[in-house]
Each structure stands twice: as C-alpha cells, then as structure tokens.
Amino acid sequence: MARPRKPLLSRERIVAAALALVDAEGLQAVSTRRLAAELGVSGPSLYNHFTTKDDILDAVADTVVAQVDVSVFHDGTDWRAALLAWGRSYRAALAAHPHIVPFLAQGPGRRPAGLRMADAVFGGMVAAGWPPAYATRIGALMRYFVAGSALGSFARGFVDDPAAYDPAAYPHLGQAHLLAEHQQQVDEGAFETGLAALVDGLGRQYERVAGAAAHRAGPGP
Structure with a gap:
C-alpha cells in the first residue's frame, strides 16, 4: 500500500508554523532549521519560498496585521x-x-x-x-x-x-x-x-x- 503523501510545503504552511513557534516560545525560537524540523522537511526546501528568516518573520507579521479591520x-x-x-x-x-x-x-x-x-x-x-x-x-x-x-x-x-x-x-x-x-x-x-x-x-x-x-x-x- 502506498504511503500517505505529506502535505505539500507552501508559504502558508511555513508562516503558520512560524507563527505557532513565535506564539509559544518567542521570536528567538524561529530558525530555518527549527521550522524545517517542525514541518518535517529539509532546511533548504524553505528557501524555495523564502530567502531569509527575516522574510519569514515579515510574512508572519503581515499575517497578524491582516487580521486588523x-x-x-x-x-x-x-x-x-x-x-x-x-x-x-x-x-x-x-x-x-x-x-x-x-x-x-x-x-x-x-x-x-x-x-x-x-x-x-x-x-x-x-x-x-x-x-x-x-x-x-x-x-x-x-x-x-x-x-x-x-x-x-x-x-x-x-x-x-x-x-x-x-x-x-x-x-x-x-x-x-x-x-x-x-x-x-x-x-x-x-x-x-x-x-x-x-x-x-x-x-x-x-x-x-x-x-x-x-x-x-x-x-x-
């Protein structure tokens, strides 16, 4: 029987995982290595979506601001x-x-x-x-x-x-x-x-x- 496929990595999944880390442990907890481990992927795969860690945090911050009416x-x-x-x-x-x-x-x-x-x-x-x-x-x-x-x-x-x-x-x-x-x-x-x-x-x-x-x-x- 074929193994279940992992959900495809996306900007949305990365941002959601990063926000969860920030909420739970603070900004210092976010690193590309930690995010890759949380998402079950290799570190370099994150760079297909974001260039740097600050780019990820920018997206996290913008996700929060987008909630403001x-x-x-x-x-x-x-x-x-x-x-x-x-x-x-x-x-x-x-x-x-x-x-x-x-x-x-x-x-x-x-x-x-x-x-x-x-x-x-x-x-x-x-x-x-x-x-x-x-x-x-x-x-x-x-x-x-x-x-x-x-x-x-x-x-x-x-x-x-x-x-x-x-x-x-x-x-x-x-x-x-x-x-x-x-x-x-x-x-x-x-x-x-x-x-x-x-x-x-x-x-x-x-x-x-x-x-x-x-x-x-x-x-x-």
Whole structure:
C-alpha cells in the first residue's frame, strides 16, 4: 500500500508554523532549521519560498496585521468612531500574538497588509479634514499606544503576595496583590481609558487644526 503523501510545503504552511513557534516560545525560537524540523522537511526546501528568516518573520507579521479591520476608514464612519474601532481591532490582533509585537514595531516596511493599513488610516484622516502632517502623526501615535498596550500586561507585573507590599514602604499599594487576579479587567480598562483620552484630545485639536485649514482655504466657489 502506498504511503500517505505529506502535505505539500507552501508559504502558508511555513508562516503558520512560524507563527505557532513565535506564539509559544518567542521570536528567538524561529530558525530555518527549527521550522524545517517542525514541518518535517529539509532546511533548504524553505528557501524555495523564502530567502531569509527575516522574510519569514515579515510574512508572519503581515499575517497578524491582516487580521486588523480597517474597513471603517472606507465606509463613511466618522473619524473619531473609526479610530476607536480600528484601535480596538488593532489591539486585539496584537494582543493575541504579543511576541511578534517587537518585530512589528519596526514599521510596515514592504509588508502588503501593513501598508494597506497605513494607507487606510492616512487616507481616512485626510478625507476627514486633517492636514497630511497631522494624519501621519495620528497613525504613528496610535501605533505607539496600541503596540505598547499589547506588548505586556500591567496587572501581571504585580505579584499576588500581600507580603510584597509593606505598607510602611508602599502605603498606597495595599490592594496591588489583587491586580493579577483581575488582569483582563485592569488591562482592558486601561486601554479603553487611554484610547478614549486620545480620541477626545484629538477631537479638541481637530477643531483648531481643521478650522484653521478651512480659514486659510477661504470661501468655496
């Protein structure tokens, strides 16, 4: 009886295996030798699909960014609501794969999904009346905020031992040992508080910036 054929090696299989490794063990776990072993193939066969390990990580990063919903920048949604929806979707994608965040933080490079996201955000802000320079800054500040919030957990940074928080030394940390127990509530609440503050602050800037731009443009025809 013929032996079952192994699934053909493909870019998709390589990327899926690499993402699983990153999720489980971090960026340092990814090597062409390790990936080949995970996929049950010879190392050189990977080079039929990717030139270098960084090319593989680029594809992994782009796969994660492709999960972010940017449709709100194309469907007429108010720019404030669009930033809120995009920010939440962006964080959800990154928080599901936090170990890839340092690689993503380098910028979109030539990654198609990353460039599509940058294009959608910039285009949406400019269409809403933001000057191009401000549209660029908004995309950047949102990336800083979302990436930072997805990179780690504030709540899990505190140990659950009450004895670690001597009231003589830390008089205001009497409940800090409970933070890890409520990690999701604390971290998601912090993100939502910061996101709302960012968008509210941008709203106040928008009245000045967009109004000044309209004044300089003068009356329409």
